[in-house]
Amino acid sequence: MQIVVQKFGGTSVQSEENRQHVIKHIKDALMQEYKLVVVVSALGRKPDPYATDTLLSLIDYPAGQSSAREIDMLLSCGEVISSVVLSNELKKQHITSTALTGAQAGFITNDDFNQAKIKAVHPERILKELETHDVVVVAGFQGQTETGEITTIGRGGSDTTAAALGAALAAERIEIFTDVNGIMTADPRVVESARPLDVVTYTEICNLAYQGAKVVHPRAVEIAMQSKIPMRVRSTYSEEEGTLVTSSRLQEAGMDVTERLITGIAHISSITQIRVQTKEEAYRLQSEVFKAMAESGISVDFINISPTGVVYTVPDRHTEKAVHILKTLGFYPEITKNCAKVSAVGAGMTGVPGVASMIVQSLTDAGVQILQSADSHTTIWVLVHEEDLKAAVNALHDVFELSGLEKQS
Ligand code: ADP
Ligand code: ASP
Ligand code: MG
Numbered sequence: 001m002q003i004v005v006q007k008f009g010g011t012s013v014q015s016e017e018n019r020q021h022v023i024k025h026i027k028d029a030l031m032q033e034y035k036l037v038v039v040v041s042a043l044g045r046k047p048d049p050y051a052t053d054t055l056l057s058l059i060d061y062p063a064g065q066s067s068a069r070e071i072d073m074l075l076s077c078g079e080v081i082s083s084v085v086l087s088n089e090l091k092k093q094h095i096t097s098t099a100l101t102g103a104q105a106g107f108i109t110n111d112d113f114n115q116a117k118i119k120a121v122h123p124e125r126i127l128k129e130l131e132t133h134d135v136v137v138v139a140g141f142q143g144q145t146e147t148g149e150i151t152t153i154g155r156g157g158s159d160t161t162a163a164a165l166g167a168a169l170a171a172e173r174i175e176i177f178t179d180v181n182g183i184m185t186a187d188p189r190v191v192e193s194a195r196p197l198d199v200v201t202y203t204e205i206c207n208l209a210y211q212g213a214k215v216v217h218p219r220a221v222e223i224a225m226q227s228k229i230p231m232r233v234r235s236t237y238s239e240e241e242g243t244l245v246t247s248s249r250l251q252e253a254g255m256d257v258t259e260r261l262i263t264g265i266a267h268i269s270s271i272t273q274i275r276v277q278t279k280e281e282a283y284r285l286q287s288e289v290f291k292a293m294a295e296s297g298i299s300v301d302f303i304n305i306s307p308t309g310v311v312y313t314v315p316d317r318h319t320e321k322a323v324h325i326l327k328t329l330g331f332y333p334e335i336t337k338n339c340a341k342v343s344a345v346g347a348g349m350t351g352v353p354g355v356a357s358m359i360v361q362s363l364t365d366a367g368v369q370i371l372q373s374a375d376s377h378t379t380i381w382v383l384v385h386e387e388d389l390k391a392a393v394n395a396l397h398d399v400f401e402l403s404g405l406e407k408q409s
Helices: 016-031 052-057 068-092 124-132 158-168 202-210 218-227 249-253 282-295 316-328 355-365 386-399
Strands: 003-008 035-040 097-100 107-109 118-121 135-139 142-144 150-152 173-178 199-201 231-235 243-246 264-277 301-306 309-315 334-345 372-375 379-385
Touching: 003 016, 003 158, 016 035, 016 068, 016 173, 035 068, 035 124, 035 158, 052 068, 068 097, 068 135, 068 142, 068 150, 097 124, 118 158, 124 135, 158 173, 158 218, 173 218, 199 202, 202 218, 202 243, 202 264, 202 334, 218 231, 264 316, 264 386, 282 309, 282 316, 301 372, 309 316, 316 334, 334 386, 355 372, 355 379, 355 386, 379 386
Parallel strands: 003 035, 003 173, 035 135, 097 135, 107 142, 173 231, 199 243
Antiparallel strands: 107 118, 142 150, 231 243, 264 309, 264 334, 301 309, 334 379, 372 379
16 A cells, blocks of 8 residues: 655634635545645634634643643644544545544554654554544654653654654655645745755755754654655645755756755744853853753753853743753843844755855845854854844845745756
């Protein structure tokens, strides 16, 4: 039996009208004689009644009376509702279908509630259902522990559900359907001239996704890469093929071997920069600050250490907690809230001189102040004030001429 896994995000399943587009793609795959496993996200976005953030607003989240275990019970309902609604509509159109929760679909996770890790996927139940149904609709973003507690696997996790099912079922391909025409050179909500990419490597999109391009979850890409299953990211609302994610961009595209310098520009907003300076005892400062952040579960980024102090960033939601910890340790942090991290990502920049200088020059010309910067062989990051985010992303998109070609590949 040849299986294709299709995943439809929240906006794709939001309304009956949108779900007709979903069903069109399902029918297309069935016409090609595939059996289909369809993963769905919760219906719509807040304030839609069953969207993930709407469910969270029913409780005093994040203030904290509900336990992480209870929050997962609540959150899992969004995807469960969605799976039954879509399955119902498929049946109305005479497609044999059944809906399963993540647990029923065989997802076993650890008990790290709200961000559980998938430990195993037992696909037997799905395979059995596919003997009598053309489509199995699986509730994304969830599983259960070995002791039967319901878990969720982190925001954006339905992509990961789809990738893990693709691997467990040795699917022909994994198709991630969303509200844009594939993976683009930047978030089209920020850069109007952003272009869809025909082909990207697993590594390129992983880097972009980790730097904030939320079009596909990086964990999903890692799973597809490990299991060598081709993944496509494409629009629910069009017949365009979107972006193929594969191990070798050049081979797949049958193209020449010119590496592109920069694949895309990604961004993460709502970041706080923390600067702790000291004249003496710099070693105490370094070890104590980072140990205390780690012990409080605060993820730190953009770390610069110098003999006179440390500078780093935390998500805005952790600022108060971080400042409190630092003051308790006797330090006096300087805080810059509302920053954004902008990243130029591209394997082709390795060893190419002048990339950093192009970035600095273009940001300066656009009147954007760089608060901090760092680089690796595939990414250059800058920290800017959030009010400069749009100008910064557009300036970098322009300087690397990412919208210049008819279609980037
Ligand atoms: P879904 O609900 O389908 O999972 P998401 O909202 O999680 O959809 O992801 C799709 C969104 O990702 C797009 O609407 C777009 O604004 C955003 N996005 C950010 N960076 C990119 C990028 N490089 N390419 C395409 N979309 C991007
Ligand atoms: N509904 C979940 C979220 O909003 C999971 C997903 O959409 O992938 O994060
Ligand atoms: Mg998503």
